[in-house]
Each structure stands twice: as C-alpha cells, then as structure tokens.
Amino acid sequence: MNEKLDLIPLPVSVKTHDSVFRSPVLPVIEGGSVFQNEIDLFKEQLCLYTDQSGAGSRTENSKKITLVMDSSLAAEAYTLEIRPQGLILKAASPAGAYHGLQSLRELILSSGRDDGIVLPCAEIADYPRFPWRGFMLDCSRYFYSTEFIKKIIDALSLHHINVFHWHLTDDQGWRLPVQKYPLLTEIGSKRLEYRYRDMYSGGFYSREDIRDIAAYAASRHVEIVPEVDLPGHTSSVLAAYPGLGCTGGPYRVEDRFGICEDVLCAGNDGIFDLADAVFDTLAELFPSPWVHIGGDEVLFNRWDACPKCRKRLEETGLTHSRELQSWITVKLARMLSERGKTAIGWDEILEDSEQYRLPEETAVMSWRGRAGGLAASRLGHRVVMSPNTEGCYFDYRNYGHHEEIGRDLVSTAAQCYNMDPAGPEMTDSEASLILGGQANLWSEVIYAGKIAEYMIFPRICALAEALWTPRDSKNFEDFKVRLPVHQKRLERLGLLQYRGPLE
Numbered sequence: 001m002n003e004k005l006d007l008i009p010l011p012v013s014v015k016t017h018d019s020v021f022r023s024p025v026l027p028v029i030e031g032g033s034v035f036q037n038e039i040d041l042f043k044e045q046l047c048l049y050t051d052q053s054g055a056g057s058r059t060e061n062s063k064k065i066t067l068v069m070d071s072s073l074a075a076e077a078y079t080l081e082i083r084p085q086g087l088i089l090k091a092a093s094p095a096g097a098y099h100g101l102q103s104l105r106e107l108i109l110s111s112g113r114d115d116g117i118v119l120p121c122a123e124i125a126d127y128p129r130f131p132w133r134g135f136m137l138d139c140s141r142y143f144y145s146t147e148f149i150k151k152i153i154d155a156l157s158l159h160h161i162n163v164f165h166w167h168l169t170d171d172q173g174w175r176l177p178v179q180k181y182p183l184l185t186e187i188g189s190k191r192l193e194y195r196y197r198d199m200y201s202g203g204f205y206s207r208e209d210i211r212d213i214a215a216y217a218a219s220r221h222v223e224i225v226p227e228v229d230l231p232g233h234t235s236s237v238l239a240a241y242p243g244l245g246c247t248g249g250p251y252r253v254e255d256r257f258g259i260c261e262d263v264l265c266a267g268n269d270g271i272f273d274l275a276d277a278v279f280d281t282l283a284e285l286f287p288s289p290w291v292h293i294g295g296d297e298v299l300f301n302r303w304d305a306c307p308k309c310r311k312r313l314e315e316t317g318l319t320h321s322r323e324l325q326s327w328i329t330v331k332l333a334r335m336l337s338e339r340g341k342t343a344i345g346w347d348e349i350l351e352d353s354e355q356y357r358l359p360e361e362t363a364v365m366s367w368r369g370r371a372g373g374l375a376a377s378r379l380g381h382r383v384v385m386s387p388n389t390e391g392c393y394f395d396y397r398n399y400g401h402h403e404e405i406g407r408d409l410v411s412t413a414a415q416c417y418n419m420d421p422a423g424p425e426m427t428d429s430e431a432s433l434i435l436g437g438q439a440n441l442w443s444e445v446i447y448a449g450k451i452a453e454y455m456i457f458p459r460i461c462a463l464a465e466a467l468w469t470p471r472d473s474k475n476f477e478d479f480k481v482r483l484p485v486h487q488k489r490l491e492r493l494g495l496l497q498y499r500g501p502l503e
C-alpha cells in the first residue's frame with residue numbers, strides 16, 4: 001500500500017503514519033441513529049464480500065469504528081482517522097458517512113484475509129469536486145436484469161459515483177410501465193430479432209422492480225435519473241401507438257441500430273397526453289428532481305412532409321420544421337416543472353431554440369464533444385459533460401485494436417481520466433454552471449452484463465477520479481500505480497475487467 005492507500009478516487013488529503021490498526025474481525029460500529037442505514041449497509045457489504053461474517057459479534061473484538069456527526073463539514077464530505085485503538089469517521093450527513101465508509105470498504109477489500117483486517121494508520125479528509133458524478137446504462141438496446149443493475153449501482157457507489165442515469169426507452173424497446181398506455185410495454189418492449197429469426201427478445205421493469213432498484217440506489221446515496229427519449233428514438237412508442245407518428249405506420253420495434261426517420265408527430269396533441277402519463281409515472285416512481293427527456297438525433301424529414309406538422313408550424317409562427325423540436329422541448333420542460341421536476345436533455349435540445357427559448361433551469365448534457373455544454377453554460381443553463389470525444393463513451397473500445405469489444409471508436413481510460421468538465425477554457429461564471437460529468441454505456445453491441453462490466457471497469461475508476469479529486473491532485477501516472485491494488489478489490493466484488501493498455 002502506498003502513502004495514498006491506493007484509494008480510487010484519490011481523496012483530497014491523506015496523511016499516513018507508521019503504526020497499524022489490527023482487528024481479527026470487522027470491529028463494532030457505533031454511531032447515532034442518523035447513520036444507522038449506512039452502518040447496517042456497510043456490514044452487509046462486507047459480509048457479502050470479505051468473509052467477515054461474524055462482523056462485530058466476537059468477544060475478543062474490542063476495537064470500534066465510531067461515526068460522529070460533524071456539522072462543520074460540507075454535505076458530502078467526511079474525515080476518517082485510523083488509529084491503532086480504533087477508527088473515527090466524521091460527516092455532516094448520511095451521504096458523507098456513506099462515502100467515508102466506502103473508502104474504508106476499499107481499504108478492507110485490499111487488506112489481508114487470513115489475519116483479519118490490517119490497516120495503516122492514517123488521517124483522510126475528503127470531499128467531491130463536482131456534485132454530479134454519473135453513469136448511464138442503456139437498458140433499451142440490451143435489457144439488463146434488476147440483479148445486474150443493483151450490482152453495478154453498488155460498485156458505482158464504491159467509487160462515490162452518485163448518479164445512475166437510467167436510459168429506459170429507445171427505438172429498440174420501451175422498458176417503463178405506464179398504466180394509461182399499456183401497449184408501450186405490451187408491444188413496445190418486445191422486438192423481433194431478425195438475426196435469430198422469429199425470436200422475440202425484450203422485457204420491461206415492473207413498478208415493483210423500479211421501486212426496489214430506486215430504494216437500493218437511494219440507500220447507497222445514488223440518485224436515479226430516469227430517461228424517456230422524446231420525440232426521436234421512439235419506434236417502440238410508434239409500434240404501440242401508430243397514430244402518434246406522422247405517417248400512421250405501420251411501425252415496428254426496431255432491431256436495427258442507428259437513427260430512424262420516424263419520430264413522434266409534432267402536429268399531434270396526443271404526444272403531450274402520452275408525455276403527461278409518462279411524467280406522472282416517473283414522478284410517482286422516482287424521487288429525483290431531474291427527468292432526462294432525451295432529445296437527441298431527431299430527423300426532420302417526416303415533419304417536413306406531414307400536413308399536421310405544417311399546420312403546427314403556421315400556428316407557432318416558426319419557419320423550419322426543425323425548430324419544432326425546441327417548441328416541444330419547452331412544452332415538456334414546463335410539464336415537468338408543474339410536477340416539481342427539472343428537465344435535462346442531450347445537447348441537441350439547444351439547436352434552433354432561438355424562437356422558443358428553453359427555460360433557464362433546463363439543463364444540457366453535452367455528448368457531441370463539449371461544444372454543446374459550453375454554449376449552454378454561456379446561455380445560463382446548467383451542464384453535465386459527457387463528451388464522446390474525451391473517453392466518456394464506454395461502448396467505444398478500451399483500446400484501438402480490432403480484437404477489442406465495442407464500437408469501432410476508442411475511449412481510453414487516460415482520456416476519461418483527463419476529461420475536465422470545467423476546463424480552463426471556461427470563465428468562472430460558466431464553470432459555476434457545470435454540475436459535473438458522466439460516462440454512458442450504450443448497449444447496441446453489448447449482449448450481456450459481463451460484457452458491460454468489461455466496458456465499465458476500470459474506465460469508471462478513472463472517471464470517478466476525474467469528477468471527485470481536485471484538479472491539481474490529479475495525476476494519471478499515479479492513478480496507474482494505484483490501479484492494480486484497486487482492481488483486486490473489484491475482483492473480489494466479482495466484476496469482470498478490461499486489463500489491456502490504458503492510453
């Protein structure tokens with residue numbers, strides 16, 4: 001273990017001492033009732049993975065981990081003192097305590113097994129650089145099980161990643177049950193796999209599944225931001241309700257990948273009835289103040305040719321059908337605002353929005369490089385950076401070799417590590433609008449959870465450090481020195497990892 005304790009992400013400050021803390025089993029953990037959820041969960045996490053099944057119960061175990069409320073700390077901050085006689089973790093909130101316990105979980109996962117827990121004595125003081133540290137999983141192109149989603153959320157939280165962006169709908173499958181529109185899941189969740197002939201694949205998450213995952217994530221201080229992609233990437237909606245398209249169909253849940261011409265008809269008021277029902281469902285199931293409304297890759301040729309869309313253009317006083325996208329975005333953002341929610345969308349939502357300006361609170365997720373995020377921050381919008389040009393697209397190969405899994409583009413761990421959501425090119429006021437960043441795993445070429453793990457780890461470790469650690473403390477060479485120890489921890493969590501070159 002080096003003087004930084006091989007922690008990832010690297011804490012703000014670590015001071016190590018020569019002495020060690022030893023305990024044959026997990027020590028007794030004490031803390032006020034405000035931290036009880038974090039304490040119970042920590043014991044559960046270590047029972048599962050470290051064979052410390054007698055946690056805190058053996059009589060010779062006299063050492064303690066003490067959690068202390070310290071309201072002088074920032075919301076997500078913690079301090080951890082490891083002394084020979086015991087550990088003291090201070091935090092101002094359950095979230096801060098959780099982050100501190102996850103750093104401790106890392107240390108325990110990499111300490112010896114046979115002689116119990118052995119930790120170098122140290123003082124750690126830590127807090128995040130950005131409030132939004134995210135990861136997106138595309139559950140439309142591949143339908144991941146609830147068990148897999150939980151496994152990933154737990155592993156994300158080990159790295160202090162605190163946003164799980166759940167991509168629930170796309171051309172290839174609608175995964176969200178909406179009671180007023182039952183065909184969205186009855187028809188829209190199933191696609192015919194032409195590759196395998198006559199085999200339907202798909203599925204959807206039940207309301208119980210969603211509540212279960214939401215509670216699981218919340219207890220780990222991970223916020224789930226649900227996404228329903230509108231008005232493009234909606235073949236699954238159109239297959240279920242063909243009247244919502246410009247041509248009336250027929251449509252099918254797509255088995256092909258790419259951008260489809262058919263999108264929701266901008267001249268049909270029924271699309272807002274649908275959005276009403278969908279947003280009601282999201283508001284009921286997800287506590288997050290954010291709803292991601294997609295907005296990416298809309299083609300406008302159907303709107304150009306559609307009489308209803310032409311009529312809408314006249315009504316709205318717009319000139320080009322592409323401007324109808326921001327007209328729709330503004331309506332959706334207002335509908336969410338009525339429900340106490342804030343809209344966030346892909347950076348296309350800013351395009352052609354001069355006539356129908358997006359509400360200032362609408363946030364932008366910059367994926368086509370960082371230009372969209374920069375433009376949005378100049379207009380006063382909050383921004384999440386997720387540039388596909390800087391390592392944030394985990395469906396791209398880890399390394400530029402044709403035997404690697406993934407799309408024929410590359411996102412290296414080094415790119416991801418060096419991605420700075422609020423780079424030096426920004427003014428202070430622009431940088432103040434940057435919420436953080438995230439990585440996205442699109443699943444067109446990911447056919448199994450195990451493949452997803454290979455694409456996520458260890459790139460997410462690099463991203464976690466890019467979003468948590470102060471800019472001046474970041475050092476990729478040092479990260480590479482710490483990574484092998486950290487990868488052993490991930491191994492103990494049963495995660496498959498990419499092991500090749502990192503840059």
Ligand SMILES: [Zn+2]
Nearest residue numbers: 246265306309
């Ligand atoms: Zn139309």
